[in-house]
Amino acid sequence: MTLKQLEAFYWAATLGSFSLAATRLHVTQSSLSKRIAELEDDLGSVLFDRTGQRAIPTDAGLRLLDHAAHMLEVESRIRSDVGGGPVRGSSRFGISELIAATWFPNFVARVQLEHPHLTLEPQVDLTNGLLRKLERGELDFAIIPGPAASPALLSEKIGELEYCWMAAPQRLAKGTTLTAHHFQEHPVITLSPEAGLAQAFERWLAAQELQIPRALTCNSLTALIALVTAGLGISFFPRRYVEPYVRAAKLVELKSDPPLPRLAYCFHWRAADTRMAVTSLRTISRETADFTLTAPLVPAT
Known part of the structure; x- marks a missing residue:
């Protein structure tokens, strides 16, 4: 039994895939499979159920998993303590x-x-x-x-980040306090629902009982800033992050009651x-x- 064999087993079991484990360890899948097969021969136990597409540990594999994790942690600590850190x-x-x-x-x-x-x-x-x-x-x-x-x-x-509403100056004046009417009149541009920021925004909307009839989404903060500076709608940004755009008069800060929560x-x-x-x-x-x-x-x- 070697650490490389245990490492191959640990990552295959953790990721549920020989292919992903091989990529993780920067080895070929055949090399990883060979290490696991050698470990199974040494232990005299089948460690994976190979009937399906995923690498599912057998009962013996599940018993080995904690031991393998512990051995890899011990190796890491030995390298740290003895090898200079x-x-x-x-x-x-x-x-x-x-x-x-x-x-x-x-x-x-x-x-x-x-x-x-x-x-x-x-x-x-x-x-x-x-x-x-x-x-x-x-x-x-x-x-x-x-x-x-x-x-x-x-x-x-x-x-944590402090967020505030922003718009291009040609769309809304600096310091405008947003109301339900503004959200009806101006499109809101946000990151997609996959973003943590979008989830925080949805909670804020629900707390205010606001409806957004026109919403645009994108997957890039840089693109989001570009869309708002172009005047396509309003959005919310980290206040410090977009300061250069505010100083250059590309964006103006808006107000809301209550303000957006910190993230x-x-x-x-x-x-x-x-x-x-x-x-x-x-x-x-x-x-x-x-x-x-x-x-x-x-x-x-």
């Missing part, structure tokens, strides 16, 4: 577009300094898609709005995942997160 290997994780455009480069620089042998594999997507991948084990963690509702996930708040950003990870890499990257994200940074592309005046 840096984490090795790779980490696949999810972030929002806003994080990618603001403080993520600082996060990467810190990781490269402290863990030069750790390969980062970020995925930029909307909240719900990243949460699904995290629950399935396809990601190690995700830094997105939260906290997560799933009992399988843990969340640590690392910051918490959290580091999410699987409750059963105690690996040193996840713990270390959670610490780095907490220490490098900076939600006061503005949009990187200042519009021309």
Whole structure:
């Protein structure tokens, strides 16, 4: 029995797929299958039910899963304690577009300094898609709005954003207090329902008993800003993030009563995942997160 065999088994069982596990470990599927077959021969037990399309652990496989996770955690701690501290290997994780455009480069620089042998594999997507991948084990963690509702996930708040309504000055005057009439008259442009921000907006609407007859959606914060500055409708943005657009008179701030709620950003990870890499990257994200940074592309005046 080797650690590579246990690693292959652990990820195949966690992801429910030999193919996904092979991709995760950067090996061919045949190599991964060979490791698992060797482990089964060594233990004298069949570890997967191979009759279906998914890799479903047998009873013996389920008994082995916790042991395999523990052995991989021990290996990680040995490398950390004896090898001088840096984490090795790779980490696949999810972030929002806003994080990618603001403080993520600082996060990467810190990781490269402290863990030069750790390969980062970020995925930029909307909240719900990243949460699904995290629950399935396809990601190690995700830094997105939260906290997560799933009992399988843990969340640590690392910051929050203040949101406000915005419009192009040719559509509404600065300081306009929005009423139900404005929402009837002006299209509201939001991110798709897959975004955590869109979910917070829906809760705000329900609390105010407001109806939005005309709504446009998109999957990109950058595109959303462009649509609003073009005068196609109104939307809500992180106040600090869009400051350059306000200073350039491309956007004006509107008022609402009550104001929009602040949105918490959290580091999410699987409750059963105690690996040193996840713990270390959670610490780095907490220490490098900076939600006061503005949009990187200042519009021309």
